[in-house]
Amino acid sequence: MSAERTTSTADDQLSLQLDVVTQELAVADDELAAQRREIDDLVARELDARGTVSAITRSVPVPVLVTDAAGAVVEANVAASTLFGVPAGRLLRKPVQAFVDPGARGAVRDLVSRAATTGSATGTLTLAPRGAPARAVRVVLTAGGHRPDGRTSLSWVFAHDAPADETALQALAGLTTLGVGEATVHDLLTRIAALATGAVTGGSWCSVVLGDPADPDELAADSEQAQRMDGAQWRLRQGPAFTAHADDAPVVVPRLREDPRWPDLAALVPDLPARSALAVPIRAQDRARGVLTVYGRDEDAFASETQLDHALVFSDAAAAVLHDLQRVEELRSTAENLRIAMSSRATIEQAKGLVAGWLGCTVDEAFAALSRLSMDRNVKLRDLAALAVADPSRHDLQPLLAETWRRLHGDRQRSSS
Structure with missing residues (x-):
């Protein structure tokens, strides 16, 4: 009879522990859901790039x-x-x-x-x-x-x-x-190039390069002609785009075939579509981060300050695209990392409750056993927790955790005596 009462008492204690674990998991799930909603709302607000200026x-x-x-x-x-x-x-x-x-x-x-x-x-x-x-x-x-x-x-x-x-x-x-967030960086820069051609009087074609023209991070052009002009400069490692980027200053080229700064490019001009060019740096963090180049099919196409002013507006727009895209990508990365972390947390919380039930111990002791086994076996805690949750009947994991918990329990007893 005494043995039955002891067993009944142990069962009651285990049942009580499982009830506590269940309540803790419910609270953790509610908190997790709330945090996920907050992150989703934040991403939605940030990516609504057309909702405000x-x-x-x-x-x-x-x-x-x-x-x-x-x-x-x-x-x-x-x-x-x-x-x-x-x-x-x-x-x-x-x-x-x-x-x-x-x-x-x-x-x-x-x-x-x-x-x-x-x-x-x-x-x-x-x-x-x-x-x-x-x-x-x-x-x-x-x-x-x-x-x-x-x-x-x-x-x-x-x-x-x-x-x-x-x-x-x-x-x-x-x-x-x-709208930043609605298109790829390439699509946005291509659109900016096309708009710049229309904005700069005398412009026939336009291209945008992000990064060093010698080793660009992104290229966009509104036409095959602009691509050919960019390609010639890239092959020769010289031209208005290279100089604008290197000097971090606008470059106005009335006549490409007569400009002594780029003799190799000048020699190719008869076979190229453009006869003049206007290149302006795309500036971010106080230095050139790329180049916007407007090409003219006629010589002396860019003679006024207004043309340069308009080109600068569009280079600023390209810089703004770069800034906004970096911000959006950072936000997406942060949100994804948080989602992963919170998903891992939910798995770990489930594993704590499961192990507490296996071992008949408290949730804190279960977490200590999981953490110690994680370190002993050089396995990430979230991966170990996922193994336990994926198959609650794993007989290979239960003895390992039981032995780990007994060692931890013995260490605590020795340290307290």
Whole structure:
């Protein structure tokens, strides 16, 4: 009878321990699920690169607003704040109509309607900036971005020069619709190259190189002609892209066949598509990280400062793509590492409860036995836990853990005596 009571007491204790383990596992699972939701939410927010003004938009030195579908401002860059004479924070949530001449408010509604119908619209608005006289400004309105709430957003790009270069303005508007996180780096850079060709008057083709042109990390071009020009420079290890990267400064080449800096390249010009070039460094962390090169089919294609300014805008956009992509990749890597760690934690928690049941010990003692066996056998703790959880009836693992626990228990008894 005494033996039966002893057995019953032992069974009750084991049952109680298993209940405690079950409760601890339930709490651990809840915490794990909550942490996973937090990580998923963080990734979703960070990858929603079109929900707010991206680093590309911030890099553009022309006025840009992002509004909701009704025309209420949700983002504004510094240049827009200067244009309207209002701090960027005070532009938020205000309708664009509030910053135009009363007679131009109908034009705002017309632009919004046309952009919603066709995807883009171009027009002239008479602005009424605070503390300054009214002025007529060309604007390109582009639809297609998406806010975190799922609604469509509108990008407004205003000309900061008069008269406005319509082609350049359209190209700059295209920059604001690029979504980091929605495409590969190659696709984004190819799009930037195509937009730069349209923005730089006289440009016929364009390419973007990330890294040293002699050993690039990424290449993108908008045409076969740009690829041929890049290939010739790479073979010869000379040319405007190489010099712009090495000197970390823009390079303007009116006539490639007459430029003494690259005699081997000049000799090839009759067989190449371009006769002029404009190369600007892509700068990040205060040094050249790549090169954007615009090629012209005609000589003397790039004679004005405006052309250089526009090329610099697009090299800044390429740098912003690089920065945002690095941030997104770091976030993805961090999230994946956390998921792995939390998955391992869940497995280890399960194994602790299982081993506690095997050995009739506490969860802490089970964890100590798992840890010690992991070190003794030079097996990662998460891998050992996975073995136990994968097959709870493993008879080879149970004796090893029992022996390890007995040694640990004996060590503790000796140390306490």
